[in-house]
Amino acid sequence: MDFEFSAEQQQLKEQARRYLADKCPTTAVRAILEGSEPFDRALWQGLGEMGFLGAAIPEEYGGLGLGYLELCVIAEELGRALAPVPVSSSIFLVAEILKAAGNEEQKQKWLPKLASGEVIGTLASVEATGSVRPSNVALSAKAGTLTGAKSPVLDGDIADIAIVLARHAPGKDAQGLSLYLVELNQSGIERTVLETIDPTRSQAKIAFNGAAAELVGAAGDGWRLYEEALDRAAILTGFEQIGGADKALEMGRDYALQRFAFGRAIGSFQAIKHMLADMYVSATLARSNGYFGAYALSTGSADLAEAAATMRVSSTKAFQHCAKNNIQVHGGMGFTWAMDCHLYYRRSNLLAVSLGGLNEWEDKLIDRLRAKNAA
Amino acid sequence: MNFDDTPHEAAFRAEARAWIDANAPKHLLPHLEKAGFGGIELGGLDPMKEAKAWQKKKYDAGWACLHWPKEYGGRGASPIERVIWNQEEGPYAALSGSFIIGHGMCGPTVMDWGPEEAKRELLPRLAAGEDIWCQLFSEPAGGSDLAGLRTKAERDGDDWVINGQKIWTSGAHYSQWGILITRTDPDVPKHKGLTMFFLRMDTPGVRIVPIKQANGQSGFNEVYFDNVRIPDKQRLGGVGEGWKVSLTTLMNERLSIGSGMSAGFPDIFEFCKELELADGTLAINDRGVRSKLAEWACRQSGLKYTGMRAISALSRGENPGPENSIGKLVAGSSLQEIAMFALDLQGQAGAVSDPKLAAMAAKFQAQLLRSPATRVEGGTDEILRNIIGERVLGLPDDMRADKGVPFNKIPTA
Numbered sequence: 001m002d003f004e005f006s007a008e009q010q011q012l013k014e015q016a017r018r019y020l021a022d023k024c025p026t027t028a029v030r031a032i033l034e035g036s037e038p039f040d041r042a043l044w045q046g047l048g049e050m051g052f053l054g055a056a057i058p059e060e061y062g063g064l065g066l067g068y069l070e071l072c073v074i075a076e077e078l079g080r081a082l083a084p085v086p087v088s089s090s091i092f093l094v095a096e097i098l099k100a101a102g103n104e105e106q107k108q109k110w111l112p113k114l115a116s117g118e119v120i121g122t123l124a125s126v127e128a129t130g131s132v133r134p135s136n137v138a139l140s141a142k143a144g145t146l147t148g149a150k151s152p153v154l155d156g157d158i159a160d161i162a163i164v165l166a167r168h169a170p171g172k173d174a175q176g177l178s179l180y181l182v183e184l185n186q187s188g189i190e191r192t193v194l195e196t197i198d199p200t201r202s203q204a205k206i207a208f209n210g211a212a213a214e215l216v217g218a219a220g221d222g223w224r225l226y227e228e229a230l231d232r233a234a235i236l237t238g239f240e241q242i243g244g245a246d247k248a249l250e251m252g253r254d255y256a257l258q259r260f261a262f263g264r265a266i267g268s269f270q271a272i273k274h275m276l277a278d279m280y281v282s283a284t285l286a287r288s289n290g291y292f293g294a295y296a297l298s299t300g301s302a303d304l305a306e307a308a309a310t311m312r313v314s315s316t317k318a319f320q321h322c323a324k325n326n327i328q329v330h331g332g333m334g335f336t337w338a339m340d341c342h343l344y345y346r347r348s349n350l351l352a353v354s355l356g357g358l359n360e361w362e363d364k365l366i367d368r369l370r371a372k373n374a375a
Numbered sequence: 376m377n378f379d380d381t382p383h384e385a386a387f388r389a390e391a392r393a394w395i396d397a398n399a400p401k402h403l404l405p406h407l408e409k410a411g412f413g414g415i416e417l418g419g420l421d422p423m424k425e426a427k428a429w430q431k432k433k434y435d436a437g438w439a440c441l442h443w444p445k446e447y448g449g450r451g452a453s454p455i456e457r458v459i460w461n462q463e464e465g466p467y468a469a470l471s472g473s474f475i476i477g478h479g480m481c482g483p484t485v486m487d488w489g490p491e492e493a494k495r496e497l498l499p500r501l502a503a504g505e506d507i508w509c510q511l512f513s514e515p516a517g518g519s520d521l522a523g524l525r526t527k528a529e530r531d532g533d534d535w536v537i538n539g540q541k542i543w544t545s546g547a548h549y550s551q552w553g554i555l556i557t558r559t560d561p562d563v564p565k566h567k568g569l570t571m572f573f574l575r576m577d578t579p580g581v582r583i584v585p586i587k588q589a590n591g592q593s594g595f596n597e598v599y600f601d602n603v604r605i606p607d608k609q610r611l612g613g614v615g616e617g618w619k620v621s622l623t624t625l626m627n628e629r630l631s632i633g634s635g636m637s638a639g640f641p642d643i644f645e646f647c648k649e650l651e652l653a654d655g656t657l658a659i660n661d662r663g664v665r666s667k668l669a670e671w672a673c674r675q676s677g678l679k680y681t682g683m684r685a686i687s688a689l690s691r692g693e694n695p696g697p698e699n700s701i702g703k704l705v706a707g708s709s710l711q712e713i714a715m716f717a718l719d720l721q722g723q724a725g726a727v728s729d730p731k732l733a734a735m736a737a738k739f740q741a742q743l744l745r746s747p748a749t750r751v752e753g754g755t756d757e758i759l760r761n762i763i764g765e766r767v768l769g770l771p772d773d774m775r776a777d778k779g780v781p782f783n784k785i786p787t788a
Contacts, residue, residue, distance in 0.1 A: 001384075001455075001690050002377050003683040069376055253768050268771040270757075273764035280763055281705060284698045285677030292680050295376045314673040359662075362669035366659065369644065369672060 003291060005069060012066075013073035016052060020081040026340045029200055032084035033343065038158050038193070038202040044085045048117025053091055057099070062112025068298040072239045072290075079240025080247045082347050084200040086120050086155035088354070092236040094121030097163050097179065097229050101217035106181065110161065122159035124150035124182075124206055125226060131360045134223055135172040137165055139208060141180055145188065146208040154354055156204030157193045159184055164208070165226050168219055177222035180213035188212065198346040230355050231308035235293035241315035241351050242290050245283045248322040248344040252276055252329040272329055279322045286311075286318035306372060309365035316352045316361075323348035378683070380459075384690065387456050391463040394436060399467050400429055407466040415469055423549065426470045430504025440478050440502040447486060447494055448502030454689040473546055477501050477508030481554045484624045485573060488611035493573070497552065509550040509576070510624065511541040511598055516787065519758050522565045522618060523777075523785070526600060528557035528572070535559075535572065535610070537580075537603040543752075547583045547596040550576050554624065555605075556617050561783040568782055569617030572605050579603070590744035635682040636702050638709040639742070640675035643717055644668060646735055650720055658720055667716060674705050697767040704759040707749040714743035 005013070023043050032040055047053050056071040057063025064070075071091075078087055095114045098107055113119035127150060128136040139148030146166050153162065162182045169176035182189070188211030194203045217225050253276055256267030266272050289311045296307035323344040327334035334341040352358070380388055403425060406417045415422050433439040434448065442457045443449025452460070461468060471478075482501050485494060500506045517523045526539025537557060547553065553576055560568030576583070580603035585593045612620040647658040647668060658664045681702070685695035717739035718725030727733045728740035750756045764770045777785040 001683060001686045002379065003680070003687040004691075005376060253770065256770060264774065265771050267764070268773060270761070270773065273770050273773075274757070274760040276768055276770065277760040277763035280768060281701045284681060284701050285674060285705070288677045288680035288684060288698070289673060291376070291684065292676070295378075298376060310673055310676050313669050314677060317670075317673075358669075359666070362666050363662075365669045365672060366665045370648065370659065373644075373648075 003295070005073060005294075009069050009073050012070055013077060016074050016077040017080070019046075019050060019052075020077055020083065024081045024083050026082070026343065029082045029084050029340075029343055032200045039086060039155075040084050043083065044117050044120075047083075047085065047087070048115070053087065053117050054115030056091075057095055057111055057115045061099075061107055061115065063115040069294055071236060072294045072297070075236045075239035076243035079243030082200060082244065082343055086122065086158060086201075088233065088237050088240065089122040089155040089159065090114055090117075090120045092233040093123040093229055094161065094163050096232050097123070097216065097225065098181075100228065101179065101221070101225050102181075106214075106216065110181075119160045120155060120158055121161045121163065122153055122155045123165075123229070124153045124156065124162045125165040126150060126152060131356055132165070132226075134174040134177055137167055137177060139164065139166045140170075141166040141168045141178060141213060144213060145210045146180060146182060146213045147210055149205060149207045151205035152194050152196070152203040153206050154201060154203050156206050157191050157202050162206065163216060164213065165222055166213070168222075174223035175220050177226075178219045179216040179222045179225050181216050182208070182211055182213045186211055196350070198350040200343070200347065201350060231305055232297060234308040234312040234355055234361070235290075235297050237351060237355060238286075238290050238293055238311040238315040241319040241348070242283070242287050244344055244347055244351075245279075245286060245315070245319040245322040248319070248326040248341075248348075249276065249279045249283055251341065251344070252279065252322075252326040255330055266329075275325055275329065279325055282318040282321045286314040289314040303372075306365070306368045309361050309368055312355065312361045313358060313365055316358055319344075319348040320352055381690065384455060384459060388459050388463060391438070391460050394438065395463055395467070398432060398436070399464075400425065400470075403470070404466060407469045415472070422470070423473065426473055427504045429467065429470050430474060434499075434503035439504070440482065443482065443486065443498065443502060447482075448499035453692075455686065458686050458689060473507055473549065474504055476510050476545060477506070477550075477552075480510050480624045481508035481552070481573075484554055484571070484611060484620060487623050488571065488620050489573065490608055493609070497573075501552075506551040507546060507549055509544050509547045509553045511544055511547075511553045511555040512621065512624075513543045514540060515542050515597075519755055521621070522569065523782075524556060524558060524569070526555075526557050527561070528559050528570055528605070530559075530607075531604075533607055534604045535570075535607065537572075537600040537605060539600050541598040541600075542586070543595050544583075544598050545595045547576065547598050548585055552576060553598075554611065556621050558782065559614055559617070562781050563615075564779050565777060565782045565785065566618045567615060569621070570614050571611040571617045571620040573609050573611060574603070574605050578605070589747065590741070635678055636706040638671060638675045638678055638706045639713040640668075640671040640709075642735065642738060642742075643671060643713045646717060646739070647720070650734070652720075664720070671709060671713060674709055678702055678705055697763075700759065700763055700767060703749070703753060704756055704763075707746065707756060710742055710749055711746035714739045714746055718743060 023046055028040055051064040052074045054063030055066045055074055056068050059065035095111060098110055110119060114121055125132050127138060139146060139150060146164060162184055164180045164182055165177060166180050167176050168178045188209045190207040192205045194205060196203045256272050256276060257265055259266045293307045293311035296304040327341045327345060330339060330341050333339050403417060417425055430439060437450045440449040441452035441460050444451055482498060486498065501508060512521060514524045514526060516525060526537065526541065528535040528537050553574060555572045555574055557570055558568055559570040580601045582599040584597045586595055586597060587593050647664055650658040652658055652661060681698050685699050688695045721734055728737045730736040733740055765772055
């Protein structure tokens with residue numbers, strides 16, 4: 001049994017960690033949190049140059065052509081560093097959708113630029129509050145143009161292209177949905193930046209006023225392609241969440257070792273010790289479920305859908321748990337702007353909803369387990 | 376990142392599988408697959424007799440206690456081979472419940488610390504299932520503070536004379552031998568004054584009293600020692616080295632991974648797929664039920680894949696990482712939560728525990744009544760959290776009021 005990342009993949013992980021420790025310390029994250037820049041441009045460019053963005057993009061399309069396992073270890077390090085860049089939109093979603101469903105022309109045109117970071121992509125699917133369902137997708141596609149609005153769109157203000165879930169046939173069902181690629185720098189697009197809980201990842205409302213769009217994949221395939229894209233992204237984002245959870249746990253542990261009260265390190269009090277132990281349990285369960293997600297993604301396993309849902313539920317809970325209790329271990333200091341605790345808290349709660357929340361994914365998990373059992 | 380055997384592992388697995396297919400007691404399979412809490416039931420056959428028969432058969436063919444050296448009854452198998460054997464043995468392993476302590480804890484301790492003569496005589500019998508061993512460690516006054524034990528051993532010529540009491544001794548009532556930790560010097564701090572022995576359970580002065588458990592069953596015992604004589608050649612390790620010896624015992628407990636503990640998800644999932652709620656919908660379609668099921672599914676899956684990461688380490692010839700310490704901690708409370716939830720779904724009928732009447736043969740009722748023990752035995756949830764905090768996360772030890780204090784000066788109730 002070799003249920004582990006290879007030595008080369010571990011080395012890549014260490015390389016990414018060193019790179020991010022140098023180019024993305026928390027001061028860089030804070031610069032985006034507090035400043036006017038929507039993302040860290042220099043870091044983004046560097047990630048492109050290092051080949052990290054193109055890790056799972058085939059060489060013929062400008063990527064490094066490594067694979068999903070490599071992308072997973074990179075994702076974990078990005079999550080650990082809270083990297084304020086649009087990797088999850090551009091690479092985990094848009095590049096993956098183009099790989100899966102784009103025609104040759106679309107792949108040749110966009111994948112190399114996504115791999116280098118020259119182009120930023122994002123997925124625009126949400127219109128209403130609550131889960132995305134075929135019945136609440138109203139944005140319409142007609143004669144190669146889109147009319148309607150999407151909100152919120154993660155990285156919507158900084159993206160150059162968007163893949164949009166739109167309705168090509170009237171009605172409320174899934175059969176009427178397709179995916180479209182839209183270049184966002186055109187007159188038919190109006191973008192408004194939104195205030196969010198995690199300003200290190202910007203979000204926008206995008207209004208489409210007869211914006212030019214081209215079909216991605218077959219007409220009517222939109223909902224299926226969308227759900228499959230979410231599954232892949234759930235695993236990759238899951239690694240971001242695992243990285244963040246581990247870092248929050250370490251922060252809490254390190255603080256508990258050096259903070260003294262009542263004559264001893266607070267980590268020697270069982271209430272704190274046990275709180276950190278429970279965080280370790282959450283993080284460990286999530287990591288192990290993550291390994292299965294990585295396996296499923298890299299082998300195209302029939303269990304991918306189940307693995308994705310398991311990992312999403314597990315990593316979401318672990319990151320939220322570790323981030324909120326990291327604040328608790330820090331006491332009053334954990335609630336200050338100056339301490340980094342709230343950065344992890346904000347990110348954990350953004351990632352908890354960014355691909356749809358627990359209520360949706362718990363549903364998917366149970367449905368998928370039933371389907372598996374029935375088979 | 377795969378689940379494949381190496382060529383060597385595949386060959387070993389094929390050999391194990393072929394032997395099991397040709398030799399296992401297949402007529403017992405329907406009963407073994409239903410094995411739940413509180414032992415196995417073989418439709419009228421004597422479980423102990425069947426267990427010993429299977430164990431002897433394995434021993435004669437070289438498949439008992441695989442990882443033990445050949446001269447002690449094993450075949451010198453590697454840790455990964457042992458895991459593969461366990462996977463292949465599957466449901467038949469349920470027959471070996473009575474041997475787990477002897478094979479997993481007592482045998483390795485005797486092997487590491489016992490005199491050669493005794494090892495050659497006793498270990499093969501233990502491997503063959505001819506002798507059953509128990510572990511005499513815990514005491515009424517000790518609790519999780521194992522080193523605070525009071526059973527004393529006093530030297531008298533070539534013998535030691537033992538007086539005291541042990542508790543929670545699983546299987547003492549059917550064991551032939553036991554390993555016993557005693558206090559030989561009360562004037563030094565508690566860890567330094569301990570010595571380990573092994574003895575026959577029918578030695579004069581040993582009195583075994585079964586304990587009735589909260590769930591009505593009786594698997595463990597009190598064991599009283601009234602001037603029991605043990606020859607010095609039955610000592611394991613040096614005088615005063617007992618704590619070091621006991622760490623071997625406890626460490627081996629932790630190294631047994633591969634099968635892993637279930638956190639109880641499969642049963643509650645099955646149950647919810649069938650159960651109709653008040654409004655006619657199936658429980659599995661209820662949002663609240665699904666949310667809880669998802670949590671337990673993720674724990675079950677997380678434990679399974681944590682176990683596989685550990686097996687991968689063994690396959691590489693490395694020690695499993697610290698992540699394995701989470702198993703019982705997660706499983707124990709999950710089993711209890713699931714049992715309570717299942718009874719809740721059954722409504723007032725949830726209180727009925729007759730297997731002929733209650734859903735799923737009253738499995739959840741049995742689980743409800745047994746699960747409190749899972750959170751205590753083999754290390755309480757609180758001790759496990761301490762171990763994770765201290766050994767895995769590196770947090771400072773709890774403050775101890777008895778550190779460095781001679782045993783006979785430590786405050787007690």
